Amino acid sequence: MFKKSRRQFIAASAKTAAVTAVAGLGATGAKAAANNNPKVFVHHVYFWLKNPDNQEDKAKLLAGLKTLSTVKTIRQCHVGVPSSTNRDVIDRSYSVSWLLFFKDKADQDSYQVDPIHLNFVKECSQLWTKVIVYDSEDI
Known part of the structure; x- marks a missing residue:
């Protein structure tokens, strides 16, 4: 996965x-x-690392996301870095993106309080300066 x-x-x-x-x-x-x-709940998280050129920090974040991917309510996940595409509408200022698909909002709500997620935040939050989340639901 x-x-x-x-x-x-x-x-x-x-x-x-x-x-x-x-x-x-x-x-x-x-x-x-x-x-x-079936409808889908999408949770997309963008991380800006404090030290974006530090490969150790990026590796720690990626390891944390790998652990986080084991949360049972996650249907599918994807981790990525900015693409080399270059158009005016593309924001490549972030370090890592974390895209999750859930069955519904209730599953995403459960993910937010899951001990694995809470531990991830505790262990990795010192690595980033900014996080932006985009949640969307099917219409």
């Missing part, structure tokens, strides 16, 4: 979306597909 490259993650996500779409578009059409697809 944790060891997927960004390219593998995107390819797997695209395949899953395509299979879900094709399976859901039977005789009842797109409306039925929308009603049958």
